[in-house]
Amino acid sequence: xxxxxxxxxxxxxSWDRYHYFSSVCAPESYPxxxxxxxxxxxxxELGSIKDEDVERFTSKWGEEYYFAESNYRERLPVKLVLxxxxxxxxxxxxxxxxxxxxxxxxxxxxxxxxxxxxxxYSPSNDVKGLKFLVGIAxxxxxxxxxxxxxxxxxLLKQKLKPREPQGDETFWEKRLSKADYIxxxxxxxxxxxxxxxxxxxxxxxxxxxxxxxxIEKNKELWDYQKKNKIID
Numbered sequence: 001x002x003x004x005x006x007x008x009x010x011x012x013x014s015w016d017r018y019h020y021f022s023s024v025c026a027p028e029s030y031p032x033x034x035x036x037x038x039x040x041x042x043x044x045e046l047g048s049i050k051d052e053d054v055e056r057f058t059s060k061w062g063e064e065y066y067f068a069e070s071n072y073r074e075r076l077p078v079k080l081v082l083x084x085x086x087x088x089x090x091x092x093x094x095x096x097x098x099x100x101x102x103x104x105x106x107x108x109x110x111x112x113x114x115x116x117x118x119x120x121y122s123p124s125n126d127v128k129g130l131k132f133l134v135g136i137a138x139x140x141x142x143x144x145x146x147x148x149x150x151x152x153x154x155l156l157k158q159k160l161k162p163r164e165p166q167g168d169e170t171f172w173e174k175r176l177s178k179a180d181y182i183x184x185x186x187x188x189x190x191x192x193x194x195x196x197x198x199x200x201x202x203x204x205x206x207x208x209x210x211x212x213x214x215i216e217k218n219k220e221l222w223d224y225q226k227k228n229k230i231i232d
Contacts, residue, residue: 014073016042016075016105018074018076018129019070019072019122019127019129020120020129020130020131021065021068021070021129022047022077022133023050024053024059024134024136025053025059025063025133026059026135026137027060027061027137028058029197029201029202030087030138030207031087032054032136033084033085033186035085037082038080039080039081040079041078042076042101043075047077061137061207062133062211062212063212064131069120070122070127071122076108078099078101079099082097082136082160084136087186090178091162092163092164092165092169093161094166097158099156112128116149117130117149118131118231130146130147130151131148132146132147133146135207135208135212137208138208139208140159140162141159141208145214149222149231157208165178
């Protein structure tokens with residue numbers, strides 16, 4: 001019995017679990033459609049990434065999903081899995097990217113030490129943690145940030161090569177051609193937006209090197225919250 005308990009404690013690793021929330025963004029003028037996006041965690045479990053804004057084509061570069069929640073502590077993400085198609089270049093991208101686990105762990109420790117962890121919603125009680133934001137820019141460029149109070153750290157910036165879709169990557173009720181899959185994936189993108197993009201709007205943008213201004217946008221709010229003891 002004791003051996004079983006010890007084994008469960010060691011394998012669960014409660015000391016290496018954290019509250020965090022993850023979402024993804026893409027520029028308005030470079031809509032994409034996901035086949036898959038998720039984290040692989042240190043214990044092999046899959047970590048979800050909120051993608052509703054991107055799927056609804058309402059996302060903006062550097063902006064995260066507004067409602068951050070964390071129902072339980074999880075192991076840290078060690079890989080990012082991406083499979084998506086881009087409307088502008090009609091190309092498919094697919095890759096599994098390694099994340100800097102040691103750096104992520106150090107950022108968490110530093111954030112709690114320096115009171116930069118922020119409140120995340122939890123059904124039982126608000127908890128403190130950090131947020132991950134994945135950014136999918138144009139031309140296969142990908143960035144991953146960690147965020148907290150007065151805190152933004154760039155973890156990864158990488159350029160993916162377009163690939164031919166494999167297996168079920170063009171499956172939508174049935175196997176489709178690439179052209180039909182793209183048409184289906186973006187059928188809810190407004191025609192006026194498609195026309196604007198097809199005519200070359202924002203064609204020379206370089207979003208991967210565009211600052212998010214996350215700290216500048218939130219500094220006034222944090223200053224107010226700190227002054228009124230809403231945050232530490």
